[in-house]
Amino acid sequence: MELVERIREVLSAELNPDGILEILKREHREVSALMDHVEQSKPGAPARTSTFEEIASTLLAHVKAEDEVFYPALDKIEATHGMALEAHEEHHVIEVLVAELRAIQVRGEAWMAKFHVLTENVDHHVKEEEDKFFPKARTVLAAAHQVEMATAYAAARDRHLAGRTTHSEPS
Numbered sequence: 010m011e012l013v014e015r016i017r018e019v020l021s022a023e024l025n026p027d028g029i030l031e032i033l034k035r036e037h038r039e040v041s042a043l044m045d046h047v048e049q050s051k052p053g054a055p056a057r058t059s060t061f062e063e064i065a066s067t068l069l070a071h072v073k074a075e076d077e078v079f080y081p082a083l084d085k086i087e088a089t090h091g092m093a094l095e096a097h098e099e100h101h102v103i104e105v106l107v108a109e110l111r112a113i114q115v116r117g118e119a120w121m122a123k124f125h126v127l128t129e130n131v132d133h134h135v136k137e138e139e140d141k142f143f144p145k146a147r148t149v150l151a152a153a154h155q156v157e158m159a160t161a162y163a164a165a166r167d168r169h170l171a172g173r174t175t176h177s178e179p180s
């Protein structure tokens with residue numbers, strides 16, 4: 010990389026410290042706090058249902074936007090291709106569990122058992138992303154690209170949160 014290009018990249022990253030990895034990690038913390046809230050809630054508590062709905066919508070928007078904006082770039086690079094495939098499969102399991110939780114009675118024991126499984130899957134996936142995938146992504150994606158991705162990611166996430174899923178690219 011040309012020196013001038015490298016300097017531009019570093020300056021850009023400094024002016025915009027929030028690259029996509031920082032945004033994703035912040036969202037992981039937020040969803041984890043909400044999941045703890047549900048784990049500690051009493052059966053039948055109205056907060057359990059409303060907090061779960063918040064988790065479901067933010068989690069689905071997060072994984073869909075990651076699949077749209079973040080992982081396609083890593084999928085094209087040989088060093089990160091395998092982890093992009095793995096992340097996509099883990100997202101699929103999370104999406105299935107969220108859909109199943111939405112379909113059954115929140116009050117029942119079965120719901121809480123399934124919610125535990127969702128928590129375990131999300132914890133595992135977040136750990137894998139933060140300990141393995143993100144450090145690797147940081148080495149293969151230019152800092153300026155990470156900053157650009159942050160903007161594209163936020164737009165995709167907000168579109169999913171608003172319920173608009175008519176993106177032209179496959180998710």
Ligand SMILES: [Fe+2]
Pocket residue numbers: 033037071075135138
């Ligand atoms: Fe994530």
Ligand SMILES: [Fe+2]
Pocket residue numbers: 072075096100134138
């Ligand atoms: Fe993910």
